[in-house]
Amino acid sequence: MADRYGYWNKILHVDLADRSTWVEEPGDAFFRLYGGGRGIIAHYLLKDVPAGADPLGPENVLVFAAGVVTGAPVPGGGRHSVGAKSPLTGTFGEAEAGGFWGAELKRAGWDALVFHGVSEAPVYLSINEAEVEFRDASAFRGQDTGTVEEAIKAELGDPLTRVAQCGPAGENLVRFACVTNDLNEAAGRTGLGAVMGSKKLRAIAVRGKSNVPVADRQALIDVGKWVASTLDENHRGFHEFGTGGAMQGKSLAGGLPTLNYQLGQFEQIDKVDAVAVRDQVRISMESCFACSVRCKKVVQVEQRREDAGTTSNGQPIAVDPRGRYSVDPRYGGPEYESLASLGANLGVDDLIAVCKSNEVCNSLGMDTISAGSTVAWAMECYEKEVLTAADTGGVPIRFHDADGVVDLLHLIARREGVGDLLAEGSQRVAERIGRGSEQFLTTVKGMELAMHDPRHVPRMLVSYLLAPTGGDHMSQTGNKNGLRNQVGLCHFLGYSDDQSLEILRAVTGWDLTPEEMVTMAHRGLTMARAFNLREGFTRADDTLPPRFREDLPMHPGVTQELIDTTVTEYYEELGWDAGTGVPTPDTIRRLGIEADLAVPQ
Amino acid sequence: MVLSDPREIVIHVRLFADLRRFLPDGSEEPVPYHLPADSTGADLLAAIGIPEAGEVTIGRNGEIAAHEDALHDGDEVLLFSPMEGG
Numbered sequence: 001m002a003d004r005y006g007y008w009n010k011i012l013h014v015d016l017a018d019r020s021t022w023v024e025e026p027g028d029a030f031f032r033l034y035g036g037g038r039g040i041i042a043h044y045l046l047k048d049v050p051a052g053a054d055p056l057g058p059e060n061v062l063v064f065a066a067g068v069v070t071g072a073p074v075p076g077g078g079r080h081s082v083g084a085k086s087p088l089t090g091t092f093g094e095a096e097a098g099g100f101w102g103a104e105l106k107r108a109g110w111d112a113l114v115f116h117g118v119s120e121a122p123v124y125l126s127i128n129e130a131e132v133e134f135r136d137a138s139a140f141r142g143q144d145t146g147t148v149e150e151a152i153k154a155e156l157g158d159p160l161t162r163v164a165q166c167g168p169a170g171e172n173l174v175r176f177a178c179v180t181n182d183l184n185e186a187a188g189r190t191g192l193g194a195v196m197g198s199k200k201l202r203a204i205a206v207r208g209k210s211n212v213p214v215a216d217r218q219a220l221i222d223v224g225k226w227v228a229s230t231l232d233e234n235h236r237g238f239h240e241f242g243t244g245g246a247m248q249g250k251s252l253a254g255g256l257p258t259l260n261y262q263l264g265q266f267e268q269i270d271k272v273d274a275v276a277v278r279d280q281v282r283i284s285m286e287s288c289f290a291c292s293v294r295c296k297k298v299v300q301v302e303q304r305r306e307d308a309g310t311t312s313n314g315q316p317i318a319v320d321p322r323g324r325y326s327v328d329p330r331y332g333g334p335e336y337e338s339l340a341s342l343g344a345n346l347g348v349d350d351l352i353a354v355c356k357s358n359e360v361c362n363s364l365g366m367d368t369i370s371a372g373s374t375v376a377w378a379m380e381c382y383e384k385e386v387l388t389a390a391d392t393g394g395v396p397i398r399f400h401d402a403d404g405v406v407d408l409l410h411l412i413a414r415r416e417g418v419g420d421l422l423a424e425g426s427q428r429v430a431e432r433i434g435r436g437s438e439q440f441l442t443t444v445k446g447m448e449l450a451m452h453d454p455r456h457v458p459r460m461l462v463s464y465l466l467a468p469t470g471g472d473h474m475s476q477t478g479n480k481n482g483l484r485n486q487v488g489l490c491h492f493l494g495y496s497d498d499q500s501l502e503i504l505r506a507v508t509g510w511d512l513t514p515e516e517m518v519t520m521a522h523r524g525l526t527m528a529r530a531f532n533l534r535e536g537f538t539r540a541d542d543t544l545p546p547r548f549r550e551d552l553p554m555h556p557g558v559t560q561e562l563i564d565t566t567v568t569e570y571y572e573e574l575g576w577d578a579g580t581g582v583p584t585p586d587t588i589r590r591l592g593i594e595a596d597l598a599v600p601q
Numbered sequence: 602m603v604l605s606d607p608r609e610i611v612i613h614v615r616l617f618a619d620l621r622r623f624l625p626d627g628s629e630e631p632v633p634y635h636l637p638a639d640s641t642g643a644d645l646l647a648a649i650g651i652p653e654a655g656e657v658t659i660g661r662n663g664e665i666a667a668h669e670d671a672l673h674d675g676d677e678v679l680l681f682s683p684m685e686g687g
Contacts, residue, residue: 232626237619237682246618249658249681252665275617457683554665 005215006068006508007031007111011040012132014125016199017058017117019134031111032510033592035520036067037486038476040112041083041094042527046596048116051534055087055191056173056198062115064105064164064204067488071106071212071289072507074220075227076490078103078289081187082164087198088175088191088370088425089446090535092468092528095178095192096485098296099185103289104162107208115199124165124203126156129210137202142168144363145180146330152205161207167365169413170197174423176370176448180362184286184296184332188367190447190469191425215509223503227493228292234494238295242285243336244274247344254554255456257345259399260376261442261449264456264552268349272339276351281318283311283329288490295492297333299355302326318352324403325356334358334368337473340451341372346379346405353402357409364413370425373448375408377426380440391433392418441545445470445537454548455555458562465542465563466570468528477570482521522574523591526583529576530597539581542567608638610674612645619682620657623649631677643668645678656683 009031011024034040041063053059062084069077080102086093105113108129122137135155140148149163162182170177170193177193178186196202214220227235237245247269250256254264270276274297281301287294301318302308303326308317320326334342334355342348342357361368375397381387382397389396395411395418398404411419421429427446430437442449447470454461466477474491476482480500484491487504495503497514504512532541542563549557572578575587588594613631616624625632634648642661646654646668659666660679672678 233622236621236624237617240621241618245621246658246681246683248679249617249660252660252663252679252681253658254665 003509004028005213006072007036008106008109010110011112011114012110012127013114013116014132015116016119016123016201019119021132031068033523035483035487035524036070036111037065037081037096037488038083038094038524038528039486039520040065041081042092042524042531043596044114045083045085045092045531046527046534048114049085053085055085055090055093055195058118060085060195060198062192062195062199062201063112065112066102066106066110067486069503069507070488071103072214072220073211073217073290074223074503074507075291075293076493076495077488078291079485079488079490080105081485081488082179082192084192084195085535086190086192086447086469087173087194089470091190091445091470091537092531093190093192093195094469094528095187095189096474097179097181097185097187098288098490099182100289101162101164101181101185101206102488104206104208106212107210108206109208109210113204115201118198119200122200122202124152124205125201126205128156128158128207137200140202141171144168145183145365146328146363148203149183152203156205156207158207161205163203163205165203165365166193166196166201167363167413169365169423170194171202172413172415172423173197174366174413174415175425175428176367176374177365178367180365183330184298184362185288186362186367188369189472191367191370193365214507216506219502219506223499223506224290224292231292235293235295238293238492239285241274241278242295242297242333244277244334244339247273247336247339248275250456251344253456254552255453257340257451257453259347260345260373260380260440261453261547262380264453264554266344266347266349269344271349272343272351272354274336274339277333277339277355280351281327281355282333283315283317286332291490291493293493297335298329299327299333300329301352301355320352325352325406327352327355327359328363331359331362337451338368338372341369341376342405345372345376345451347399348402348405349400350402353406356406360406360409360413364410366409366413369450370448371409371412373442374412374422374426374429375405377430377437377440377442378422381437384440386435386437386440387433391421439546442547443471443545444543445541447471449473453552453555454544454558455552461558461562461566462570464544465567468525468532477525479518479521482525483517486521486524519591523593526574526576526587526591527593527596529574529581530583533582539567539579542581609635610638610640610672610676611635612640612672612676612678614645614649614678614680617679617681620651620680623651636672638674640672641669642666642672642678645672646680649680651680657681658683
């Protein structure tokens with residue numbers, strides 16, 4: 001155990017069918033090879049999920065993987081990844097989240113959890129250091145995430161327990177259900193909450209009391225001091241607004257997703273951006289584990305004036321002047337993606353309704369991006385009479401209808417009425433109804449694009465075309481974010497590549513080089529690519545839907561030529577065949593992943 | 602500097618998102634910047650000291666402006682950095 005830093009060499013496997021557990025100690029080389037997160041997830045997906053497996057069936061595995069940095073005492077070290085074969089896309093499914101849960105998992109002595117099989121009855125797992133216990137979750141069925149988190153903490157008698165869970169949306173197999181942790185953080189994308197729901201695993205409660213061993217604690221403390229002492233120079237925007245502080249600029253520049261990406265400007269954007277959030281409904285900013293940036297918005301709204309007091313710093317709490325909604329601060333507040341997907345892209349300029357929609361997604365467990373974008377697609381279909389009242393059970397689905405959105409989100413999460421249809425995600429519904437509705441899709445590989453229009457931000461193109469998860473905006477494909485998301489280091493922290501290297505070295509004690517960092521990122525991406533190839537995805541899937549070929553008023557549509565060039569160049573950069581995107585034998589050997597995937601012939 | 606100098610213009614600037622880090626300590630927005638009369642958006646960014654200025658979106662009096670566009674006395678300028686994530 002000497003000289004092992006940043007990880008415990010302990011992976012907990014859980015068979016939900018027979019409620020057995022076993023501990024795998026894969027060895028030091030495993031952690032240096034994969035780094036955590038995506039690398040670990042891809043390892044188990046390639047190894048344990050048979051090709052063609054039903055993502056919502058017992059053959060899928062669900063992996064919660066910290067990175068080697070997760071839980072280390074350094075700003076940005078609070079992130080973990082969740083992965084499985086995606087029920088939304090059928091691709092490699094993965095999402096990352098911040099907060100405290102991932103760090104708590106590490107502090108409990110675990111690097112990753114791998115869930116196999118399906119439980120017969122609703123269950124939740126309690127992990128208290130080495131103690132692992134299956135507990136009955138029958139009473140939680142249909143309950144919102146806040147109620148369940150409180151009940152679990154009360155049942156376990158420890159308010160410091162951290163909870164990750166799927167909400168009712170996950171239980172109902174909404175294909176874009178998320179896995180939420182700490183109530184206001186979400187591993188949002190690719191429908192991993194539905195995988196959790198399919199396994200009847202409602203929650204994972206973790207409690208840890210052990211500091212993650214690090215090689216050079218003082219170096220990490222110094223990094224923390226640097227972040228805190230240079231907050232104004234490096235992170236002031238995040239600290240002041242979180243994300244979404246530049247939406248007026250994005251709209252001015254004609255690149256703000258508006259009315260299902262038909263337009264790039266939303267005239268009322270100053271009513272529903274992060275500046276408006278700060279000025280009207282925000283009560284505080286919160287942080288993730290070990291981070292001084294505090295970029296997480298917390299909003300609160302009361303339905304009735306008589307219920308609205310003041311915040312702890314004396315600021316009056318907002319009231320809905322129309323008496324419609326309260327917004328619970330336990331669920332945080334809308335970040336940029338949620339402001340855009342539940343606001344501008346739906347033509348909604350009602351800030352309180354947007355905050356309510358965000359709360360509904362968090363309390364019921366849905367990805368705000370895919371939920372909002374599926375609704376945006378449905379709104380355009382309805383406007384163009386491709387979807388009619390006969391399809392929607394008489395429910396009008398109209399742009400600008402703020403209250404209609406809130407109602408629709410409830411229907412989707414509960415799979416009631418038209419919500420049952422939309423819970424399949426926009427691409428599946430389009431495939432089912434046809435009628436030209438495919439023209440309005442904003443999906444890549446079945447996942448709705450995030451809120452950065454590639455016609456306005458060309459560097460997003462590579463992320464959307466080539467992220468193994470589909471329309472993902474996190475620039476996973478790049479060396480920097482690809483690595484950070486794998487090792488558990490937040491990409492909002494303004495660390496230079498040298499600082500990232502210094503952090504990784506200080507945590508692990510490894511004699512890492514910049515080249516090895518890139519190799520580690522490429523390893524995870526190449527394994528994820530191999531998984532997708534195995535599932536039948538090809539170069540033809542590395543493309544954009546017709547909507548993005550259309551011109552915006554201020555930006556030309558993306559051409560096929562640009563798509564072809566972008567894809568080919570990326571394949572070459574990663575060492576994949578320039579024509580097919582199949583990792584070459586040389587690349588597989590260079591990355592040391594022969595055991596994870598057979599060398600293609 | 603003399604405000605009435607005809608060779609000088611005053612631009613009122615608001616900074617958004619990541620560019621908030623360039624707000625002078627203790628200042629209230631909009632921040633007045635005094636520039637030579639023939640200054641452009643690019644000149645303003647240089648005066649503020651924003652690196653990688655090419656990625657910055659400039660809004661002038663409610664409309665997008667090119668970096669090479671001339672600024673005029675009294676212009677209200679909004680500056681935005683690109684962003685990802687969230």
